[in-house]
Amino acid sequence: MRNYHNLRSHAVLFVLVLVWSILLGGGMAGVLRAAETPQSPNSETLVAIGTIDPIPERYQTGLKLYLENCSSCHVALPPEVMPTQTWETLLLEPEQHYGQRLEQIPRPFIFIVWNYLRTFSRPLGEDEQTPFRVTESRYFKALHPRVDLPPTLTAAGCISCHPGARDYNYRRLTPEWEDSP
Ligand code: HEC
Ligand code: HEC
Known part of the structure; x- marks a missing residue:
């Protein structure tokens, strides 16, 4: 009985893996694009979009994988600061990353990261x-209504005003900003 049970769960797993591989067969760009069809917004996503508020449970894995892959050389930038197309290109072209070669995030993890980045x-x-x-991004500017941003700002500069940037906290500000009107 027990053996039978094991076999059956293996068979189910095998079919799942097979379906997954077929789905992924269409080439990375094609799959990313296919995944782009807008989801019907529900209250859960609406609450989180546009803010650095708590991320709903089902995006937590994407967030974790994003931080694992994208915060070792510079602080991780929140998806809200760049348009969706920027993230898509950065994921699709890891070999030309600002003069660096990145490892491509392996499947299926790259899709989970993408799902997080495109949603937010x-x-x-x-x-x-x-x-x-960021200095060319209208979304980044929109998030900084009070700030006269230096034209040379890069990911290395976030920390000067966001002391929690290394912990992915962009809500917290230095006292100087926290206290000004
Ligand atoms: C191997 C190191 C490394 C890793 C890992 C890395 N980056 Fe970068 N990234 C860089 C370098 C180098 C720059 C350019 C630094 C500079 O000129 O300010 C950069 C710059 C950026 C910028 C531009 C920020 C700005 O406005 O100046 C973005 C956006 C970015 N990376 C996103 C990502 C994403 C998304 C990932 C994960 C897929 C990632 N990075 C992983 C090295 C890395
Ligand atoms: C010169 C100071 C300064 C620098 C540098 C700076 N920020 Fe900010 N940031 C602020 C202030 C102040 C706010 C609050 C909005 C305002 O008052 O304009 C803010 C707000 C934000 C928000 C919105 C937070 C929320 O949830 O409401 C994000 C996201 C953010 N910054 C990301 C970044 C990133 C990423 C960088 C680096 C590329 C950066 N900031 C660099 C001062 C700065």
């Missing part, structure tokens, strides 16, 4: 160029 970023406007620097 917004699409580029029509006729807009994809920005690859």
Whole structure:
């Protein structure tokens, strides 16, 4: 009885893996694009989009994998600061990452990261160029209404105003900013 049970669960696993591989067969770009069909918004996602508020449970794995893969050389930038197209290109072209070669995030993890990044970023406007620097991103500017941002700002500079940037906390500000009107 017990053996039979084991076999059956193996068979189920095998079929799942098979379906998964077929689904992934269409090439990375194709699959990312297919995954882009807008989801019907529900209250859970609406609450979290556009803020650095707690991430709903089902995006936690994506967030964790994002931090694992994208915070070793610089602080991880929150998806909200760049349009969706920027994240898509960065995931698809790891071999040309600002003069560095990154390892591609293996499947299926890359899709889980993508699902997190696309859910918490917004699409580029029509006729807009994809920005690859926060200083060129309209979303980054919109999140900083009070700040006169230096034109040379990069990921290395976030920490000067966001002391929690290494812990992915962009809510916390230095006292100087916290206290100003
Ligand atoms: C091997 C080191 C390394 C890893 C890992 C890495 N990056 Fe980078 N990243 C860099 C370097 C180097 C720069 C350019 C630094 C500079 O000029 O300020 C950069 C810059 C960036 C920028 C531009 C920030 C700005 O406005 O200046 C973004 C966005 C970015 N990386 C996203 C990512 C994402 C997403 C991942 C994970 C898939 C990732 N990085 C992983 C090295 C890395
Ligand atoms: C010169 C100080 C300064 C620098 C540098 C800076 N920020 Fe900010 N940031 C702020 C302030 C102040 C706010 C609050 C909004 C405002 O008052 O304009 C803010 C707000 C934010 C928010 C919105 C937080 C929320 O949930 O409401 C995000 C996200 C953010 N910053 C990300 C970044 C990132 C990423 C970097 C580095 C690329 C960065 N910031 C660099 C000062 C700064």
